[in-house]
Amino acid sequence: MAVMRVHVDQEKCQGHNRCVVLAPSLFHVDDLGTAWVIGDGRVPPGQEADARLAVDNCPEYAITITDD
């Protein structure tokens, strides 16, 4: 079965923090406001919609989703 993964491009991320609010179990931000995926970015079943919401609300287009 395909595994959905989220990725953050730290070069693009400006710390708007929208992803963390929408999907706190997938993302966290560090002290400088830069977002990182939690763990290996694998989206647990049931959280796919949250992952897509994070993508759709990031004003910097810093989040992407892949299926592997």
Next chain:
Amino acid sequence: MSTTTDWAADFDILDPRYILDPASIWSQLRGVCPVAQTTRYGRTWMPVEYEVIAKIAHDVEHFSSRDIAVITPNRELDPTATIMLEAPPITSDPPVHTWARRLLLPAFGPSAIDAVTPVTRDVANGLIDGVIERGEADAASDYAQHVPVRVIAQMLGVPLDDEETFTRWAVVILQEGLTNINHAIGSVMELITYFGERAAERRAVPPGERPADLLTLLVEAEVDGEPLTDRHVIGSCFLLLLAGIDTTWSAIGSSLWHLAANPEDQARLRAEPELMTTAVEEFLRFYSPVTMARYVPEDIDFEGCPMRKGDKVLMTFPAGNRDPKMFEDADKFVIDRARNRHFAFGSGIHRCLGSNLARMELRVALEEWLRRVPTFELADPDAVVWTGGQVRGPRRLPVRW
């Protein structure tokens, strides 16, 4: 002042019609001229499409932050005129911007903001205590106005007793300063003296005994082994104090205006408090309070516009937030809008440093108001007064319950 008839070639952001209902002007422009211009107050361009505004915000090489005021009085006469004192990081370009911002980021990150959430709740409740028995209040001047200034004064480490002075500076410098520079200069001088004194007092306290606040952070900060200059410390204090006052006050005020004027949304938010997260983002998108500006340092042809050195470009984030190419039903307020890539806090390297703080303040101010004040409505719609320019929001907002 002559009245604007041609918004594409001669717009005026201080025109009362623009202050009251900018969205209808943006939508009129989008079809005919996505980058409007004017020579009022010196030559200025006004993009109204999301993608164009985002592109400018990311192109810091061709669009400088050295003058971010939407209007700089006397610029037509003196192209080097600026209204602001140097206020790093907002008036800085890289490389100074990078370290000036980095130094402040941790103090405004999510965990630092969690720590001031209870303070904000107390401030909100104290204000509501003062009006709840009356059955009516001015939601702008009795409530919204006081929340951000009280919280940031505490974070900076300056006395709350000076609240009225801080608010006066914000109004005189950031609002009235657009048209009355002499008045603004007096306040800027007062502010420089004030923060110079506060910084000196703080340096006089032995290290280790200084309170953990932003003033201490600034006087102890070092860059390449050197302390910050007084000018930098004062400029950053100026920015941190003033950037959050009328901006957040406007965001809270506009949101309360919306709830008073739209009883169905008020009822829905009361019945479904879990909508607060999307509601806050929609308030920020729909009533985006802040328009910034950029300075054009070299001639450039951009999106077909011959921009010349010394021109200004407005960062019309509020217009981009109504762009139908970016948002479904862009001119409709949708309280549960799930896909909302708004940029009310800007885009790119100058993303509002205070965005986590502002969001928290907006959310807490609305939560406490809805929790304690019963269903409320506009007491007199004609008495509502909006201000505009750099920051748009209601300044008088009589409501009753």
